[in-house]
Amino acid sequence: MSSMQRLELRQGQSLVMTPQLVQSIKLLQLSHAELAAYVEAELERNPLLQEGDVNGDAPPPSLADFLRAKQKYTEAGSRMVPGPAPLRGEAVAGASGQAPAGHTELKPELEASIAGSVSLTGHLEGQLDLASADSRLRAIGRDLIHSLDEAGYLTDDLAEVAARLGVPLAEAEAALHLIQTFEPAGVGARNLRECLEIQLKERDRFDPAMQALLSRLDLLARQDFAALQRHCGVDRENLADMIAEIRRLEPKPGLAFVSAPIHVLVPDALVRSSTEGSFIVELNPETLPRILLNRSYYAEVAKAVRQEEDKSFLSDCFQAASWLTRSLDQRAKTILKVATEIVSQQQSFFSEGIGSLRPMTLKSVAEVIGMHESTISRVAANKAIGHAGMTYPMKFFFSAATGEGEHSAKAVRHRIKQLIDAEEPSDVLSDEALAQKMKAEGIDVARRTVAKYREALRIPSSAERRRRNRYRAS
Known part of the structure; x- marks a missing residue:
């Protein structure tokens, strides 16, 4: 039997996730408030960007302004990289000027200290990114995190969440169980009993007697201690200790984060009735960042700079500004496209109210407009639709059908x-x-x-x- 070496050429297709593409995807899922903060930071760091509604009487920037901006950025220990700046939670280039490998996430406690305060959603997402490298599990987990109420409970039916995302129920359960291991203890529970159970298991105190107690919280609420003693099989002293331990638990773990800034939900798309009885969908101008690439300033500086270092910085600024303006335009078009299809599939809701809400999934929207389900999910996250003085989160319109019929x-x-x-x-x-x-x-x-x-x-x-x-x- 002989062995030999051969050189073979194989052709295949693969998707290369460039830093610009990764940032574009993350830009799409930002809320209006997060986007505004991001754009404000970009205006600060990139001298070629300007607000679209800037006062025409303001003096135009000069070469000296550009050089001061470069000096400020250099002193900060980083450089302008082509494409976007890192979004919140990503590592930035160090003093060496080298861009980081991958997209390292800050630890939740460090991120909180930088941001001043952190929301429950941000706190959990930071843990999710560290807890699993499975992109599919993380996508499901992120959707579940955004579905939690302010107390930290999952109020949506898990089967409906799985149907909306088009994933098996077992995968949704796995993602939820992962979230239930995060801090604060008890987060991700579907009811009070589960919330207390999670905390007791973490303390290694979920014994049979305690399990029996949690199964009859109604007796505890009525203070029927005699019935609880019989049900748990313990004496009065042990029952008193168990109740004291229950009372030391946190029934609403998410409320520890209510002091974090809460952004008012602003509609990204507005819906109004037309004279023909149909609906017109438009982007809300209040949520559209007014940001422009100052090409005349770029041309002026390009003619004046002489040093290679200055030319390199100018080129990087131009590429970053070009990327941002294109990405913001694409983001707006994508939001409008998704919002328009949502309204098209939910016309009965906008005409008659919630009783006429139709079943609708990410897949049903994605198939019509020719986008991937993950893109629809990112658009729906943190976005809202306004109609007749009311504002509805986009995720509100996604709901599975009941098992028996076609009703949402x-x-x-x-x-x-x-x-x-x-x-x-x-x-x-x-x-x-x-x-x-x-x-x-x-x-x-x-x-x-x-x-x-x-x-x-x-x-x-x-x-x-x-x-x-x-x-x-x-």
Whole structure:
């Protein structure tokens, strides 16, 4: 048997993620407030950029201004690199002037000290980037993080999240379980019991007796300690210790971050009715950065500079400014394209309200406009649509269908809440009665689905509502 060496040529395709492409992707998912801060930093660092609405009476920049900007940037220990500046949380070039390999993320505690304060979302995203190298898992995790309420709870149904993202439920569960290992302990829980359970497991205190206690938090709320003793199989002293430990836990772990700056949700796209009865979608001019590349200033400086170092800095500034203006234009076009398709698929919502919200997934939008689902997900993150004085997060419009029909799960939950809110104290509706009422309205939904959605809305059962009504009447 002989062995020999051969040289073979193979042709294939691969996607090269250049620094500019990576930054363009990250730029797309920034919120209006984050984008404004980023653009402001770019205006500060790049002398060739200017605000589009700058006062025409202001004196034009000079060569001396350019040289001062270069000196300031040099003294800061870095250089202007072609393309974008690093976004928040990325490493910047060191004193050697060499760009970093990859996109190193700052640790959450360091990032917090730099930013002054950090939001729950930012704190968790920093941990997510360090916890997993799996890009798919991180994408799902980032969507879940943005779905948490301010207390740190996941209020969306996990199956609906998986359907919206077009991923198996098992992958969504894996991403959620990863988030539940992050600080603050208890974050990512779907209910109070799970939140307390996560914290107890972290303290290695989730023994059978404690597990039994968490299974009957209703008895603890009623202070029925005798029943709790029997249920947990402990004496009064042990039960008192267990309750004291429960009370030392944090039922709303996310509230530790409420002091972080909260940005008012500003619509990125505006929807108005046309005279023909259709809808017109436009970008909100208030969220569009007014930033221009000052080409005349570039030409003036290019003729005046003599040193190679100055010429190199000018060239880098020009490339960075060109990239930013192009990327901002592409970002605006992409947001408008996605918003237009959302409105097209959800016309009944804009005409009739949430009860007419249709099922819609990232995939259904991506297929129509010819974009990847991940792009739609990035656009939907931190963006909003304004209509008739109301502002709706883009993610609000993505909702899976109920298992029994073509109605949006959000629309069904909304109708359940409406029916329960309108019920008479003497005529409390059971889950079966709610299902029958909605079936008569053309919403085919099973009793078990009604029960699941009612529990997700944290509405007590019909039996508990009857007892509550009797107590109030007595």
